[in-house]
Amino acid sequence: MSELLQPLEPLIQALRRLPGVGVKTAQRMAFHMLQRDQEGARQLARALVTAVDSVRHCEKCNTFTHETVCSICRDEGRDAARLCVVETPADLAAMERTGAYRGYYFVLMGRLSPMDGVGPKDIGLPELLVRTQEPALQEVILATSFTAEGEATAHAITELLQGRSIEVTRLARGVPVGSELEYVDLGTIAHALVDRR
């Protein structure tokens, strides 16, 4: 980093902590926010602090919420026999949009990725183990991504639940291999749900 860019360096370094942002992108972002959108910069600063301070995890399903227990987990009209395990709140939202599922969820907030230092505890597997002890539960549907890491995560959860009287199923391979659930069209997800194995 040149001395000539030094006034912006703290901001450039901070922007690089965003995923997928390298030094050139961070420079361009810093220039833009300072030069053309200072109100946007202040808004982003406020939104970051508010989010970190006020967004919490649902005590039952682990998704982001402002409350102790999220609206889906509070919905008593759902099928308590089924629990669908997804990687992110966006995956949960995609599953809901299919209209083909009426059970509850558990959101891992990630997937196993030893290379990135993401282990079983980072994706809430201890909490999932607790959650699956509810007596009404009969089936855990694994809806992790069909990527190497998503499959490894599904495999780890299958092992975790072995020996329990719970059926562990996986979304059918109607979901294109190599893709992430949130980008898949709804019909494909719905079909994969019906064909779960």
Next chain:
Amino acid sequence: MSELLQPLEPLIQALRRLPGVGVKTAQRMAFHMLQRDQEGARQLARALVTAVDSVRHCEKCNTFTHETVCSICRDEGRDAARLCVVETPADLAAMERTGAYRGYYFVLMGRLSPMDGVGPKDIGLPELLVRTQEPALQEVILATSFTAEGEATAHAITELLQGRSIEVTRLARGVPVGSELEYVDLGTIAHALVDRR
């Protein structure tokens, strides 16, 4: 935006004000910062506010600085006969790294772009007109990008300075057409500087 992602929506919307960040990227950034790097989120918030509050423009050359006049403009050992006009502080830094230039600078902080609503006042052309009234000045070297917008900007400055006893030159076309200065190798920039026309 699904109601299920609502707790993150203010942050996602704020992240979208960063250049080149669409809704999917903003979602991924929001998840990452909340789930894996809350300290990074707080650091980014602080850096944004500090930058907006403390970074100002050099009164002489318009680059970003913490002071009234930047270190280059305060350097009295430079050639006051020459003023190099660049688009960004990163371009200024690239020019300095060549070691081939010892004059002063004017930083436009952008380039003319009517489509994006960037006009002559947004890139400091009134201030440039003032800056070029210094008696010692003999030559203005246009080092804007060799893109359509950079060429239009160079053209506008040439027109602006017409009828004054100042030579207006342009970096030679040794700089590959269609590229932005800050990404060009130093030898090419140095060569283009010598061959300026």
